[in-house]
Amino acid sequence: MLVASTLAQAASAVMVHGPAFLIPTLHREGMSLPEAGLVAAAPSVGMMLALVAWGWVTDRRGERFVLLTGLTGAALAGLASVLVDGLAPLVVTLVLGGAAAASTNAASGRVVVGWFPPERRGLAMGFRQMSQPIGVGIAAVSIAVVADEHGVSAALWVPTIAAVAVLGLVAAVVLDPPRPARTAESADNPYRGSRYVARIHGVSVLLVVPQFVVWTFALVWLVQGRGWSPAAAGTLVGVAQVAGALGRMGAGYLSDVVGSRLRPLRWVALAAAATMALLGLAVGLELSVAVLLLVIATMVTVADNGLAFTAIAERAGPFWSGRALGLQNTAQYLAASAVPPLAGLTVTHAGYAAAFALAAIFPVVAAPLVPVDAERPLS
Structure with missing residues (x-):
């Protein structure tokens, strides 16, 4: 469960941070640096717009549903980014990919919190938090090289394949943690009456x-x-x-x-x-x-x-x-x-x-x- 959650978040990091490593190739192929920067920033914009919404869905429908839905959306958006041509369509598909990848942020963390007891939860969450450097590392060693040798479209298969691979692992492994019965206290807004x-x-x-x-x-x-x-x-x-x-x-x-x-x-x-x-x-x-x-x-x-x-x-x-x-x-x-x-x-x-x-x-x-x-x- 911990490995699946960590890799789900790592796949999200590849989707969100990977396009930054396309900048040299995009610039060499004629795109201006501001345009290439827009491509690199697109997934982060999508993620920021979707984080709270995915959190709300996680509260309502559970962690497994959100991870499966989000990773499926990320894979489809990644596939679309491979197939489209032109700056605007590429930016749109990457925004959608980032928005879908945002699903893992809250859901994968809640899987860890829900399945690990308090006395082991800190270490488990520390392991899960390694996902971002893992994802950025995967993107760094793969996307720039593939883009340089085979082009941008080929490099965009990296986050797409990562999302598909982790989607299968999540489907096989992840289950929603047990939830306590919903009571007025447990469902109370944590922002109300406390800072x-x-x-x-x-x-x-x-x-x-x-x-x-x-x-x-x-x-x-x-x-x-x-x-x-x-x-x-x-x-x-x-x-x-x-x-x-x-x-x-x-x-x-x-x-x-x-x-x-x-x-x-x-x-x-x-x-x-x-x-x-x-x-x-x-x-x-x-x-x-x-x-x-x-x-x-x-x-x-x-x-x-x-x-x-x-x-x-x-x-x-x-x-x-x-x-x-x-x-x-x-x-x-x-x-x-x-x-x-x-x-x-x-x-x-x-x-x-x-x-x-x-x-x-x-x-x-x-x-x-x-x-x-x-x-x-x-x-």
Whole structure:
């Protein structure tokens, strides 16, 4: 069940993030960079538009239905993207693919939360949260190469085949977790009368900033600021992504051990603040330890995702967590979309050291907002 849920989310990541690796080929074939950027952004737009709606369907119809329906839609949209010709039809099919792939975000997480007991849930969710780097890695090593050698249409078979393959696995393996009887308390709106879930949303949005500053500018800083070759820089970034995936598992396991999702979440926020500040200082002083700090920052700044996701699902319950998780992801995607251009302006006018150091402010603000005192015992 855990592997199927993780691979479903990984297939979604291939669908959503894969078109970004088409940009070099699209540009070489005559498409302008803004047009190629529109193609790359199309699935993310579709995902943001559909996350809350899929969460609502998950609350009403269950996880298996949503995963099967969404992956089927993603496969059909992927097939359509292979067959169409022209910028507008390609963008439309990729928007639809992203919207369909959004189905896995809440549903696959709820499968994990529903089937794993509280004392093992953090580690299980940390494993599931490895799906994004897995999906991006699959896209990175396949789509760009296939597009370069065989064209864009051939490369778009990669997310299509991934969706079809995982669809079969989900159909064979995934069952809806058992639900408690619907009562007034269990079906109560978690946003009514409490700011607990809303505060976790806010904390997660703040913690997205250092994560995407590092993700966006790590490779270009290594190449431009340290004089590394693109191949060497890409290898280090890949290693850092693996470290980040393991960091998510480690944070989840820690939450199981201490019996709390939010205390480790606050620790991660403080660690992210310290790491980003030290990274900014080391880059400014041109110290060689900056490279090691970059890897550590990559690991630390993503460790919060599974903790916040699990905490929201546990508090919102089976009749509201789909919508709550949809809102969580939507807010994070919106914040993440603003980070690259704003951080790019900072780099342009003040340098990489300032961009990394300023990113430390956001986890500093986030740490006291984590509602540790309002957390309930794991159950």
